[in-house]
Amino acid sequence: MNLILFGPPGAGKGTQADFLNKKYGYAKLSTGDMLRAAVASGSALGNQVKDIMAKGQLVSDEIMINLIRDRIREADCAKGFILDGFPRTVAQAEALDDMLIAEKKRLDYVIELQVDDKELTERIVGRFSCAKCGTGYHDSFKKPYKDGVCDECGATEFSRRQDDNAETVTKRLDAYHRQTAPLLPYYDKENVLVSIDGMADIADVTRQIEEIIENKEKIVKKG
Numbered sequence: 521m522n523l524i525l526f527g528p529p530g531a532g533k534g535t536q537a538d539f540l541n542k543k544y545g546y547a548k549l550s551t552g553d554m555l556r557a558a559v560a561s562g563s564a565l566g567n568q569v570k571d572i573m574a575k576g577q578l579v580s581d582e583i584m585i586n587l588i589r590d591r592i593r594e595a596d597c598a599k600g601f602i603l604d605g606f607p608r609t610v611a612q613a614e615a616l617d618d619m620l621i622a623e624k625k626r627l628d629y630v631i632e633l634q635v636d637d638k639e640l641t642e643r644i645v646g647r648f649s650c651a652k653c654g655t656g657y658h659d660s661f662k663k664p665y666k667d668g669v670c671d672e673c674g675a676t677e678f679s680r681r682q683d684d685n686a687e688t689v690t691k692r693l694d695a696y697h698r699q700t701a702p703l704l705p706y707y708d709k710e711n712v713l714v715s716i717d718g719m720a721d722i723a724d725v726t727r728q729i730e731e732i733i734e735n736k737e738k739i740v741k742k743g
Contacts, residue, residue: 521546521628521733522625522628523546523602523603523631524603524630524707526631526703526704527635527718528696529692530689531635535722537604540602540729540733543730545599546602547594547597549604550604551604551606554587554588554591555573565587610703610706613707629733630707630714631714631732632713632715632716634716635718640689640693640719644684647684648678649679650670650673650678651675653672653675655670
């Protein structure tokens with residue numbers, strides 16, 4: 521099964537992609553990982569990407585589509601893939617569709633993790649972690665049992681990501697909504713868009729995705 525996960529930073533796409541990879545064997549494909557792998561490979565396409573990035577330029581849609589095409593031909597994509605970070609425009613979505621058709625593949629679902637911007641901002645801004653062991657906490661939802669002391673290792677120093685602040689999160693959410701707004705009707709017309717509650721508990725979000733996948737598999741088996 522081939523999927524795209526849509527959701528802003530902090531919505532839990534990475535967590536859900538990890539689950540899908542472990543349970544169903546779908547390969548996780550992120551544009552950043554593909555670009556780094558291409559550069560490291562030393563291939564002709566990789567050297568082209570390296571030159572473009574060295575100049576501070578954006579990699580063209582054509583090159584990204586070629587990278588994705590090469591990646592989905594690899595053995596670990598045999599059961600399916602989860603695409604994260606692409607497409608970002610309708611033109612990219614159309615090019616992706618054309619490439620998949622040429623490869624005799626298709627997207628089964630585009631899953632949108634719907635979020636409430638205010639709640640998601642609170643979720644992200646309140647995050648902090650133990651500076652020693654990395655255990656995660658939250659100002660409202662998961663405080664240490666003893667104030668100022670890590671539950672796991674007993675350390676007393678904590679840290680927060682520099683970009684976990686309201687201003688940065690708001691900008692990222694605005695950019696996400698601008699980018700995805702035109703894509704949702706596009707995929708809705710393709711009859712592959714499914715929207716779920718991305719603000720639910722992690723286990724409930726997982727359950728919603730499982731239902732989507734397993735209902736599709738039942739339909740395929742009946743057919």
